[in-house]
Amino acid sequence: MPKPENCRFTKTHEWVCLEGGTATVGVTDHAQREITDIVFAEPPKPGRQVKAGEACCVVESVKAAFDIYAPIAGEVVAANEALAKDAAVVNRSPQDEGWLFKLKPANPGEVNKLMDWDSYQAFLQTADAHAGH
Amino acid sequence: MVSLRRTPLYDIHKKYGGRIVDFHGWELPVQYEGILKEHQTVRSDVGLFDVSHMGQIWVRGPQALDFLQKTNTNDISRIGPGRAIYSHLPNDKGGVVDDLIISCFEKERYFLVVNAATLENDFAWLQKQAQGFQVQLENKSDYYGMIAVQGPKALELINADFPQVLGLPRFGAMELDVLGQPGIVTRTGYTGEEGCEFIVPAEHTPKVWEHLMSRGAALGVKPCGLGCRDTLRLEAGYLLYGSDIDMEHSSYEAGYGWVVKLDKGDFIGKAHFAKQKAEGVKRRLIGLKLMDRGVPRPGHQVSVDGKFAGILSSATFSPTLSVGIAMGYLDRPDLKPGARVAIEMHGRQIPAEVVRMPFYLSKELKNAKA
Numbered sequence: 001m002p003k004p005e006n007c008r009f010t011k012t013h014e015w016v017c018l019e020g021g022t023a024t025v026g027v028t029d030h031a032q033r034e035i036t037d038i039v040f041a042e043p044p045k046p047g048r049q050v051k052a053g054e055a056c057c058v059v060e061s062v063k064a065a066f067d068i069y070a071p072i073a074g075e076v077v078a079a080n081e082a083l084a085k086d087a088a089v090v091n092r093s094p095q096d097e098g099w100l101f102k103l104k105p106a107n108p109g110e111v112n113k114l115m116d117w118d119s120y121q122a123f124l125q126t127a128d129a130h131a132g133h
Numbered sequence: 134m135v136s137l138r139r140t141p142l143y144d145i146h147k148k149y150g151g152r153i154v155d156f157h158g159w160e161l162p163v164q165y166e167g168i169l170k171e172h173q174t175v176r177s178d179v180g181l182f183d184v185s186h187m188g189q190i191w192v193r194g195p196q197a198l199d200f201l202q203k204t205n206t207n208d209i210s211r212i213g214p215g216r217a218i219y220s221h222l223p224n225d226k227g228g229v230v231d232d233l234i235i236s237c238f239e240k241e242r243y244f245l246v247v248n249a250a251t252l253e254n255d256f257a258w259l260q261k262q263a264q265g266f267q268v269q270l271e272n273k274s275d276y277y278g279m280i281a282v283q284g285p286k287a288l289e290l291i292n293a294d295f296p297q298v299l300g301l302p303r304f305g306a307m308e309l310d311v312l313g314q315p316g317i318v319t320r321t322g323y324t325g326e327e328g329c330e331f332i333v334p335a336e337h338t339p340k341v342w343e344h345l346m347s348r349g350a351a352l353g354v355k356p357c358g359l360g361c362r363d364t365l366r367l368e369a370g371y372l373l374y375g376s377d378i379d380m381e382h383s384s385y386e387a388g389y390g391w392v393v394k395l396d397k398g399d400f401i402g403k404a405h406f407a408k409q410k411a412e413g414v415k416r417r418l419i420g421l422k423l424m425d426r427g428v429p430r431p432g433h434q435v436s437v438d439g440k441f442a443g444i445l446s447s448a449t450f451s452p453t454l455s456v457g458i459a460m461g462y463l464d465r466p467d468l469k470p471g472a473r474v475a476i477e478m479h480g481r482q483i484p485a486e487v488v489r490m491p492f493y494l495s496k497e498l499k500n501a502k503a
């Protein structure tokens with residue numbers, strides 16, 4: 001599964017990794033820690049068209065619900081079925097087994113507009129990083 | 134900007150990694166390690182809660198009982214020295230000013246524990262009602278800290294230092310020496326588990342907390358935050374004042390008719406309560422269990438047969454039952470356990486079933502009730 005170094009990141013703490021024409025999307029380790037115990041996750045259904053920045057997935061902790069935004073535009077081609085039985089996998093393995101959904105990008109080049117790993121690490125040091133989740 | 138208040142255990146919460154939030158103007162930990170883990174600790178072992186934000190009021194005087202009878206729905210004459218009782222403070226319109234626990238230590242000396250958010254209002258209300266009674270009210274909330282010890286191993290934890298507490302029944306109360314300072318302990322709690330609550334001088338509270346932490350290390354004791362306090366109390370079917378009961382909702386509507394004793398003599402708002410008892414309620418706090426995945430939240434709308442029936446007052450994911458649970462006022466008091474409703478969540482209608490509350494109660498408390 002994707003190495004963080006090969007992924008791109010949003011200011012709302014999603015990661016996206018482009019491999020073989022498919023973009024896998026999840027939340028970062030920072031996000032899962034902020035959300036705390038995840039007890040429910042509902043990724044978008046395959047076939048749905050999403051725009052970049054569109055709220056398309058809900059992740060819920062005991063205390064609150066969080067919207068997850070599509071990092072890039074595209075068509076949903078897969079949702080992580082394992083989340084239905086065990087949403088806590090997002091806490092345990094946010095950047096691997098806890099992925100949320102896969103997209104067929106409308107424009108694969110769009111990922112390059114997002115932060116790379118180093119930029120995201122720097123972003124986490126800023127106050128803006130804590131405004132989202 | 135209103136500055137936030139800190140309990141005497143604030144530094145201890147930081148030390149144990151508590152995630153501090155603003156809770157009705159108090160800086161308190163919502164969690165330390167995680168709500169699910171802390172919830173499980175209280176259901177299987179024992180947890181400590183800082184409930185120092187709660188209010189404590191002494192009521193003393195020759196007419197203390199008469200005054201409490203007038204200002205409470207429950208029959209306070211049923212408790213003598215060494216006993217506590219759960220009650221509601223009615224307003225004069227059939228609503229509820231607060232819910233509280235009253236302990237009796239002597240015939241003319243009672244001790245009230247009320248909610249933090251309502252303390253100022255409660256005290257002003259009680260003072261107003263005290264006109265004409267030979268009674269003194271004293272708000273000692275700043276003087277005391279309060280620790281709840283909750284879970285199936287709670288009594289084992291306190292046995293080493295406070296064996297006399299094990300002799301108390303559920304809702305027993307006593308004044309005692311707590312590690313060198315005068316304190317109070319009651320066999321009460323808000324989790325649906327066995328346990329007790331210590332009330333000690335504020336500056337002494339950290340010492341008591343740390344002592345209980347080290348004494349309970351072998352039992353797996355953990356500090357527990359407000360997050361699991363809410364999931365535990367909701368599973369146990371306990372009301373949260375301000376959400377499930379308030380100035381506009383009566384004890385009968387909340388399904389707590391057992392705290393209203395119409396045969397005890399007069400009390401504030403009695404006519405409203407008597408009328409409701411005679412005529413029946415038009416809406417009722419009903420327990421709901423989700424039949425699909427998802428997490429219900431306070432404010433979600435409930436419908437019955439496609440028709441709006443009310444909104445959820447409290448709702449969460451139940452860690453013990455691994456399912457969404459909720460309570461809400463529905464204008465369908467006729468609904469029986471097993472009836473189907475729908476809860477609107479994120480634009481979808483999720484089926485739910487009417488269930489009897491509590492959703493969960495420990496074996497020990499079930500036996501204590503029986």
